[in-house]
Amino acid sequence: MMRRQGWRWLLIVWTGLLVTGCFAPQGPQFGDGRAVPEEASRIRVPVPPGPDGTWTVNSPREGLLGQGRVLVRREGPDGRGWRLTLPGEFRLTSSRPGSAHSALVQDHQVVLVGGREEGRGPSAIAGLDLENGRLAWRRPVAPGSRVFLYDYGAATVLVAGCRTGSCRLTGYSRYGQLLWSRTEPGAVGVLDGCRADAFTTAPPDADRRCHAFLVTPDRTAVLDMDTGRPHWNAALPIPRGGIDRITEDNGRIILATAPAEGSCRATVLAGPDGTGGEDAQAGWQHTFVWDQPQTPRDPRTGCRWDRTLPLLVGHSLVLPDAKGALLVTPYFGTRGHSRRLAPGEYLVTDGTENEIVRASGRPDRHLNEPVRPVRPDGLSPAARALTRNFWQDGERLLLLDHENRPLWEGTSACRAFLHDGAGPHVFVTYCDGTDLVDLRPVHRN
Known part of the structure; x- marks a missing residue:
């Protein structure tokens, strides 16, 4: 009787796994050797990319494309589309997030960093209302400040202004509310362990955590974004010459x-x-x-x-x-x-x-x-893999099967990129002349 009940429970668990899809066959995926691209959508390029074929702001997760004074959100399952003409102070020309005329994007939060005409660094920060496509708040910042965006703590926006012998630290909520401000004597700088001051350009993950680090000549600290107070690391010696880059890994x-x-x-x-x-x-x-x-x-x-x-x-x-x-x-x-x-x-x-x-x-x-x-025959060292077996080499796009035979070829006037689509699909987006095209993988009949 017990053995029969055991088999019954095993059958129930197995059926549940099948129903939930744990053992269900995967749908078509780029790189599976059979899937070919099918056009899922086509629109006019909402804002032209820069001369290098990229946009200053390209956040597929948020559907954002931005270049110059135009910031666009593409319509998608997570929100409606809009087009925003930015004030000249917040025009998007820098690909270094946190510098003047750039944008910081993380965890559905977008902060624009404005700049002065004379090029003396950030002038102000502004929060973007992602749903309605408008600037929701603006805060001035001191000349020479650096701006950071984090997803931990009550304050998600950090403005740091360091002078000889001290740093002024100010934390704002995602809604632009001033939460704390303090001066830390002895500090010489604030380093971002995820972006400009990190060891890698890859986004944070389970191994690489994202922190703001306060640096003095002889020690470092992680900033508490709830209070702005530093948590000093007494176990880590500081090498001679000062710290230029910092990363947390495992x-x-x-x-x-x-x-x-x-x-x-x-x-x-x-x-x-x-x-x-x-x-x-x-x-x-x-x-x-x-x-x-x-x-x-x-x-x-x-x-x-x-x-x-x-x-x-x-x-x-x-x-x-x-x-x-x-x-x-x-x-x-x-x-x-x-x-x-x-x-x-x-x-x-x-x-x-x-x-x-x-x-x-x-x-x-x-x-x-x-x-x-390293790469299929006929591709240059500049070729990059969008995903497995899907390559871009200059303007050439090429999808291959497992034997490196072409399944599909095209050309793109911009740097193609990936984003998640409906269901399990990963879409490839590229520029077909003046059109922006989303491709999804399908299996031929």
């Missing part, structure tokens, strides 16, 4: 100094996140001569250094040593497994998790599978 705080003028020496250091759950000796540190062969020499330092290039590529932390880039894991660093590239080689990605070794005058190769082709 419970590690990772710091990098800028290369020193003349010698180009720099230090990357990792240690516990200050929560008290780790041995302070569990971190690691590496000092080296900074050299990034893919970039020209910085006029100020004389070093081949570009702080906008990511140091986290795929699963590797790249330490751009002049002896040859050193690849380590973020957690163990030089205390764990590492490998060194040949001088002149560096690591790039094609838009996926692929780690690709590149060097001038040499063919690209996969880091861990050097004999596997």
